[in-house]
Amino acid sequence: MTAVPAVEALLFDVFGTVVDWRGSIARLGAAFAEGRDLPPVDWAAFADAWRARYQPAMAEVREGRRPFVRLDVLHRENLDAILADFGLESLSAAERDELNLFWHRLDPWPDSVAGMTRLKRRLILAAQSNGNIGLIVDMAKYGGLPWDVVLGAEVVGAYKPRPEAYLGACERLGRAPGRCLMVAAHNDDLAAAADCGLRTAFVRRPEEKAPGETYDLVPTGDWDLVVDSLDELADRLGC
Structure with a gap:
């Protein structure tokens, strides 16, 4: 691991790095079911099934098979695709819209x-998220996340790990890539950022994973920093 980098801007992955998407979706799903005549649902499994369609849906955009659309749109399409698997195909359009907004109310770690x-x-x-601007702003208001600016996929019209997602953020901040630190709990995100010249910080988030999952539990690259929390990151960067 190299010396602590001299940086001016931190670009954060959000889902899994800053917020607990899996636990939050499971919690919100259980609350949604209260008072409704629904079949029993394993809401953690529901969260995993919904998230499993995340990367394949974005790949359709990344690889040019469909135009860029906001993540809210992809989330809704992915939701519609899994409802029958959990006996929830009878949910109304309004109820589906309510579920889709779960992603706007994820709890910070x-x-x-x-x-x-x-x-x-x-x-x-x-x-620096694949989440659209409205989603990230709502999440920030809900969880008290103190962003200076919301960048990411919707700003540049490209989903990570496309290079333009990272380079476009640096350009809009007026900083060279080497003055920007990508902060993520996912090795592939950091690898793509490093290929664009950004510095890198890996945050261990083992609680993000479903039982039995082993990917991203440990750093797999020579990242500039490896930490167990954002408090530790602040310590390492002298804040």
């Missing part, structure tokens, strides 16, 4: 807000 608040004292904090 316990260290996220405090760690980001410390980092923001000295550094620019940018959401």
